[in-house]
Amino acid sequence: xxxxxxxxxxxxxxxxxxxxxxxxxxxxxxxxxxxxxxxxxxxxxxxxxxxxxxxxxxxxxxxxxxxxxxxxxxxxxxxxxxxxxxxxxxxxxxxxxxxxxxxxxxxxxxxxxxxxxxxxxxxxxxxxxxxxxxxxxxxxxxxxxxxx
Amino acid sequence: xxxxxxxxxxxxxxxxxxxxxxxxxxxxxxxxxxxxxxxxxxxxxxxxxxxxxxxxxxxxxxxxxxxxxxxxxxxxxxxxxxxxxxxxxxxxxxxxxxxxxxxxxxxxxxxxxxxxxxxxxxxxxxxxxxxxxxxxxxxxxxxxxxxxxxxxxxxxxxxxxxxxxxxxxxxxxxxxxxxxxxxxxxxxxxxxxxxxxxxxxxxxxxxxxxxxxxxxxxxxxxxxxxxxxxxxxxxxxxxxxxxxxxxxxxxxxxxxxxxxxxxxxxxxxxxxxxxxxxxxxxxxxxxxxxxxxxxxxxxxxxxxxxxxxxxxxxxxxxxxxxxxxxxxxxxxxxxxxxxxxxxxxxxxxxxxxxxxxxxxxxxxxxxxxxxxxxxxxxxxxxxxxxxxxxxxxxxxxxxxxxxxxxxxxxxxxxxxxxxxxxxxxxxxxxxxxxxxxxxxxxxxxxxxxxxxxxxxxxxxxxxxxxxxxxxxxxxxxxxxxxxxxxxxxxxxxxxxxxxxxxxxxxxxxxxxxxxxxxxxxxxxxxxxxxxxxxxxxxxxxxxxxxxxxxxxxxxxxxxxxxxxxxxxxxxxxxxxxxxxxxxxxxxxxxxxxxxxxxxxxxxxxxxxxxxxxxxxxxxxxxxxxxxxxxxxxxxxxxxxxxxxxxxxxxxxxxxxxxxxxxxxxxxxxx
Numbered sequence: 001x002x003x004x005x006x007x008x009x010x011x012x013x014x015x016x017x018x019x020x021x022x023x024x025x026x027x028x029x030x031x032x033x034x035x036x037x038x039x040x041x042x043x044x045x046x047x048x049x050x051x052x053x054x055x056x057x058x059x060x061x062x063x064x065x066x067x068x069x070x071x072x073x074x075x076x077x078x079x080x081x082x083x084x085x086x087x088x089x090x091x092x093x094x095x096x097x098x099x100x101x102x103x104x105x106x107x108x109x110x111x112x113x114x115x116x117x118x119x120x121x122x123x124x125x126x127x128x129x130x131x132x133x134x135x136x137x138x139x140x141x142x143x144x145x146x147x148x
Numbered sequence: 149x150x151x152x153x154x155x156x157x158x159x160x161x162x163x164x165x166x167x168x169x170x171x172x173x174x175x176x177x178x179x180x181x182x183x184x185x186x187x188x189x190x191x192x193x194x195x196x197x198x199x200x201x202x203x204x205x206x207x208x209x210x211x212x213x214x215x216x217x218x219x220x221x222x223x224x225x226x227x228x229x230x231x232x233x234x235x236x237x238x239x240x241x242x243x244x245x246x247x248x249x250x251x252x253x254x255x256x257x258x259x260x261x262x263x264x265x266x267x268x269x270x271x272x273x274x275x276x277x278x279x280x281x282x283x284x285x286x287x288x289x290x291x292x293x294x295x296x297x298x299x300x301x302x303x304x305x306x307x308x309x310x311x312x313x314x315x316x317x318x319x320x321x322x323x324x325x326x327x328x329x330x331x332x333x334x335x336x337x338x339x340x341x342x343x344x345x346x347x348x349x350x351x352x353x354x355x356x357x358x359x360x361x362x363x364x365x366x367x368x369x370x371x372x373x374x375x376x377x378x379x380x381x382x383x384x385x386x387x388x389x390x391x392x393x394x395x396x397x398x399x400x401x402x403x404x405x406x407x408x409x410x411x412x413x414x415x416x417x418x419x420x421x422x423x424x425x426x427x428x429x430x431x432x433x434x435x436x437x438x439x440x441x442x443x444x445x446x447x448x449x450x451x452x453x454x455x456x457x458x459x460x461x462x463x464x465x466x467x468x469x470x471x472x473x474x475x476x477x478x479x480x481x482x483x484x485x486x487x488x489x490x491x492x493x494x495x496x497x498x499x500x501x502x503x504x505x506x507x508x509x510x511x512x513x514x515x516x517x518x519x520x521x522x523x524x525x526x527x528x529x530x531x532x533x534x535x536x537x538x539x540x541x542x543x544x545x546x547x548x549x550x551x552x553x554x555x556x557x558x559x560x561x562x563x564x565x566x567x568x569x570x571x572x573x574x575x576x577x578x579x580x581x582x583x584x585x586x587x588x589x590x591x592x593x594x595x596x597x598x599x600x601x602x603x604x605x606x607x608x609x610x611x612x613x614x615x616x617x618x619x620x621x622x623x624x625x626x627x628x629x630x631x632x633x634x635x636x637x638x639x640x641x642x643x644x645x646x647x648x649x650x651x652x653x654x655x656x657x658x659x660x661x662x663x664x665x666x667x668x669x670x671x672x673x674x675x676x677x678x679x680x681x682x683x684x685x686x687x688x689x690x691x692x693x694x695x696x697x698x699x700x701x702x703x704x705x706x707x708x709x710x711x712x713x714x715x716x717x718x719x720x721x722x723x724x725x726x727x728x729x730x731x732x733x734x735x736x737x738x739x740x741x742x743x744x745x746x747x748x749x750x751x752x753x754x755x756x757x758x759x760x761x762x763x764x765x766x767x768x769x770x771x772x773x774x775x776x777x778x779x780x781x782x783x784x785x786x787x788x789x790x791x792x793x794x795x796x797x798x799x800x801x802x803x804x805x806x807x808x809x810x811x812x813x814x815x816x817x818x
Contacts, residue, residue, distance in 0.1 A: 006492045014504060021505075025512040025541050029519075032537035036530035054532060066751060071668045090668050091748035091759050094729040105534070131530060 034105060038135035039082040040142065042108065049108055052117070055084060056103040056131035064098055077102060077114070081139035088116040101132035151216050154204025155295040158245075161197035161252070162285040164190045168255075168278030172271035176343070184271035188259050191274055194281065195252040202249045205294050206236050215301035218242060218294045224307035224725050226696035234318045235308045240458065241294035243321060247438065248284045250322070250329045251277065258333055258358070265354060272340035273333075280332055283465045291458050307696065307725035316376030324369030324396060328434040330362025331403060335431035338424045339473055342480040347424070352414035353789060355427070359410060360642075360784035363403045364777045370396050371773035379733055384666065384744055384761045386769055389538040394517040395437035398510050402430040405506040407780075408499050416488050416561060418496055421481045422503065428477060432470045433510070439466055440517070491563025498556035505549045512541045543597065550604050550654070553647055554611035572618075576610035587662070594662045601658030608651035612644055639786035646779025653772025659765025666762075668748065672755035679760050682743060683707050686758065687715075697723045699732070702756065704745050706736065713743065718758075720747045742766050 036054045037047040047053055055077055063076035072089045075098075086104055096102060096119065106116035168190035175183025205218070209232040214220040222235045222242070237243040255277045262270055288294070337355045341347040373396070378386040387393060406426040412419045439462040490496035516533040523529055554576060558569050583606040584599040591598065619640065623632035669677040671686040678684070687703040699721040706713045714736035721730040733746035741764040748757030 010492055010497065014500075018504060018508060021508045021545055024544060025508070025515065028537050028540040029512075029515065029533070032534040032540070034532045034534045036532070052534065069670060071670060071757060091746070091757055094731055134530060 036131050036134075038138050039077055039079045039084045040135075040139055042084050042114075043082040047108060052105060052107050054103060054105050054131065055086075055114060055135075056101070057084075057135040058132065059096065059098050059100055059102050061098045077104065079135040079139035081143060084114050085112070086114045086116050088119050092119055101136075103131050150204050150207055150211075151213065151295040151297065154201045154208075155293070157197045157200040157204065158285065158289060158293075158295070161194050161201065161248070162282060162289060164194040164197065165278050165282040165285050168194060169275055169280075169282045170278075171275075172278070173275035173343075176268050176272045176275065181267065184267055187271045187274035187278070190278065191252070191255045191259050194278075195256045198245075198249045198252045198285075202236065202245050205242060205245060206233060208295075209233065209235055212305075213301075214303070214305050215298055216294075217296045217298045220298050220302040220305045222305065222308050224305040224696060226724070227305075227308055227313070228695055230315075230318060231308055231313050234312070234321075237321045237325075238308050238312050238317070241288070241292040243325070244284065244288050244292055244438075245294055246322065247325055247329060248281060248288060250325050251281050251284065251332060254326075254330055254333055255281070258336075262354065268344055269337075269340050269351070269354075272343050273336040276336040276339045277332060280336075280469065283468065287458075287461050287465060291461050305725075307723065310697070310721070310723040310726060310728050310730045311380070313696075313723075314376065314380055316372060316380065320369060320372045320376055323365055323372055327362050327364075327366025327369050327403075328396075328399065328437060330358070330365055331399060331427075331431045331434050333358040333362065334406065334427040335473070338427035339476060342424060342476050345480060347413070347420050349414050349417060352410050352423070356407075356410045356414060357784040357786075357789040359403070359406055359427075360780045363400075363407055364780035364784065366396070366400050366403060367773055367777045367780065370400060371770050371777070374773075375770050378766075379735055381731075384733075384746070384759070384763070386660075386766070389516075389535040391517050392441050394513050394538075395433075395440040398513050398517075399430050399433040399437060401506050401510040401513070402426055402433055405503045405510075406430050407783075408502050412496055412499050416490070416496060418488055418490065419500070419503075424477060424481060426503075426507075428470075428473045432466070432473070433514075435462070435466050435469055439463060488562070490561070493559060493566055493569065494563045495556060495559050495561045498552055498559050501552055502549055502556070505545060509542065509545045509549075512545065513538065516541075543600075547600060547604065550608070550650060553650065554608045557615050557643065557647075558611070572614060573611060576607050576614060579610045580604070580607035582606075587658075591662050598658055598662035601654050601661075605651045605654040605658065608647060608654075612648055612651070616644060637786055637788075638782045639788070642779045642781070642783025642786065644779070645782060646776045649772045649775030649777075649779060651772070652768050652775055656765050656768030656770075656772055659768065660763050663764040664761065664766075667760045669758050669760060670751055670755050671758050675755075677758070677760065679762055681708050682713065682760075682762055684745065684758070684760055686756075689756070692719070694721065696725065697721045697730075700747065700750075700756075702745075702747055702758070704734075704758070706743050706745075716743070716745045718745045718747045720749075737767060739767065740764060 034052055034054050035048075036056065039055060039057050041047060042055060047055075057077040057079040060076040060078045060083060063074075065074045066072070067074070072087065073092060074085065074087050076083045077086055078084075086106075088104070088106075103120045104114065104116040105118040105120075106114050109115050168187055171183045171190075172187035175181070175186070207213075208216045208219050209223050210229065212219075212223070212225055214223075218239065218241050219235075222238045223232050227235070235242070237246040255274065258270075258273065258277070265273075334355055337351065337358065341351050370393075373393070374386050377388065378384065406423065409419045409423045409426055413423045516537050520530075520532050523531060555569065555573060558572050580603040584603040587594050587598050587602040619636055620629065620632045623635060627635070665680045667677065667679045669684075671677055671684075673686055673688050676683055676685040683706070685705045685707070687705050689700060689702050692699050692701045699719040701717050701719045704716045704718065706716060716734040716736060718734040719732040721732055722728070723730065731746050731748075733744060735745075736743040741762060744761035744763060746759045748759055750756050
């Protein structure tokens with residue numbers, strides 16, 4: 001083991017460690033990408049089943065219901081073209097309102113109900129979550145192209 | 149009149165920044181001492197005028213000058229004065245002004261505390277700082293002027309975002325920005341060294357305290373932000389892997405690597421190019437942080453002020469700083485001679501491992517933060533990277549770093565024997581393993597993460613105590629214990645405390661993760677809910693009036709096995725001006741646990757949803773951060789950074805003549 005060999009071991013070992021780390025990062029990265037789908041896309045069965053994704057749109061007016069215990073909430077997210085029923089357990093964010101923008105992470109169950117693990121509504125009355133805005137814009141664009 | 153005065157002050161500051169940025173660099177290139185001498189007065193003048201500008205803005209807030217757009221959009225006549233002051237940095241324009249002001253503050257600090265520096269190096273560093281400042285001031289003047297008038301004036305302001313009406317707002321942004329901006333000094337020193345083509349141990353000794361100081365501010369800023377999110381957002385979490393949090397965490401990671409790499413550059417003259425690259429990267433990531441927060445391109449709780457045009461300007465600024473500095477690096481860096489050789493097991497190889505791992509972690513955080521943004525910009529679809537990604541990646545990458553952290557202080561520079569090092573750590577390893585086994589046996593749902601956390605925390609503490617004992621034993625013969633402890637250099641205490649802080653932090657994280665209990669319950673006044681050993685009785689609900697909000701306040705009596713523990717009063721506030729609800733959690737802060745109650749929403753006329761937490765050891769998370777910051781402070785205050793060159797103890801401080809490189813520095817060069 002002369003110094004040249006030592007250096008080789010050092011560089012080689014370091015390289016192996018870095019490659020392992022990068023492999024770990026990339027595989028974790030692939031598994032945790034959360035894709036965004038609009039309610040229209042979910043209805044068109046473009047969203048994955050059994051994997052988490054994110055939906056966005058407006059909370060439909062009059063759709064928010066609490067179950068008897070009061071902790072579980074049901075509401076409907078709409079992009080003005082299609083609706084998705086959502087179930088969520090836990091306290092909703094302060095700015096969650098009917099008719100306002102909302103973004104939710106979760107999975108679709110077999111009955112087509114979106115089981116949300118997290119509900120986000122932004123801390124600003126005038127601010128629309130970009131994803132929710134995007135969903136509504138897409139739906140309205142589609143509606144305009146269909147009409148004529 | 150006052151806002152126009154502030155505007156004028158900004159313009160003068162911008163001109164001075166240009167002078168400070170151009171003339172000294174030019175002078176350094178031509179060897180013209182008169183041009184280089186411009187740097188110092190220009191920096192002082194710039195400080196005076198940016199201070200004037202931020203003072204004028206503060207005055208406009210205090211005096212309720214709603215003819216200024218920025219004041220009208222971020223303040224209100226009912227806003228308490230302390231939040232009117234902090235509203236200065238409550239939004240985009242003001243926080244950039246704070247950035248520019250803090251940069252001039254750091255620059256003045258450099259001119260004051262670095263009198264013994266060679267004039268060439270100092271004027272180059274000040275020149276670089278001047279250029280950065282000119283970039284930011286032009287950004288302020290051309291795209292984000294905080295002094296723009298509103299005609300006719302608004303009768304009243306739109307109020308500060310209620311989320312920001314909190315003591316955290318007074319301290320968190322200035323601390324964080326002090327950290328971000330502070331790394332500009334390390335950056336400027338790095339570029340000055342590159343331009344001069346000379347980087348020696350003396351250079352590292354000058355850079356180290358500045359880097360440590362910036363690192364301390366950033367650590368405190370991040371910790372305070374995390375604590376603020378913990379008690380204010382009402383979700384009980386302390387870190388969300390939110391893009392804005394990541395934006396501050398990335399420069400922290402590379403800054404931590406820089407602090408360690410500078411140690412090798414100072415002691416052994418090694419890692420020179422790497423140190424320079426880290427200094428450039430850290431400051432670039434600080435700029436990127438500003439860009440991410442202030443352009444509003446990311447879906448994030450911090451994205452209040454959204455304006456993509458400004459984002460573009462920052463992007464150009466970022467490209468100039470990163471591109472320009474990397475260009476200088478690529479042209480000049482090969483001239484830096486390599487450092488001393490070192491063995492497979494040596495202090496150098498330990499610190500190298502630390503640096504590589506921290507860089508990989510920073511890279512993985514960068515990937516997770518920027519990838520969704522890049523996909524969105526390229527029109528390849530909307531996606532986000534879930535928090536589980538960061539959790540999955542962070543733990544396996546950081547665990548080896550933390551493991552080696554306990555080993556490194558025992559390993560000698562240049563090379564050491566594995567057997568010698570291992571013998572000293574046997575006990576720490578045994579104690580760590582016992583702790584891990586105890587956690588697995590005693591805590592019902594403890595997994596491998598909890599066991600790993602327990603092992604690492606005990607391993608670090610045991611190794612640190614052993615190392616301290618060794619240092620004390622090696623102290624001056626005949627001296628008492630207290631004397632020996634006192635004679636240990638501050639830099640050693642700094643390392644010791646910061647590493648201990650990591651252990652305390654790990655205890656906090658592990659304790660909270662494995663022992664926390666949480667419940668969402670529906671309670672009407674008079675009803676009680678239990679969570680583990682704690683009982684929560686909702687005693688009453690009442691309406692209260694704040695200065696600019698009305699609130700529902702609950703009185704929750706917490707008891708443990710029948711004995712009263714605390715009375716908590718969480719609120720749900722409704723701010724009048726912005727019609728925005730806010731959850732104000734209430735917490736019983738205990739050394740060993742926090743009891744945390746937040747009001748959810750009303751279910752019917754009588755009952756509310758309450759979120760209850762008992763969080764064991766959670767306070768240790770921030771305690772650990774405080775210890776780390778304290779360690780950094782001790783390191784920065786070490787005597788050897790304050791020593792003036794022995795040959796010119798006082799004469800150098802006049803600053804007019806360029807003192808030769810310090811003899812101590814020349815001697816330490818390898």
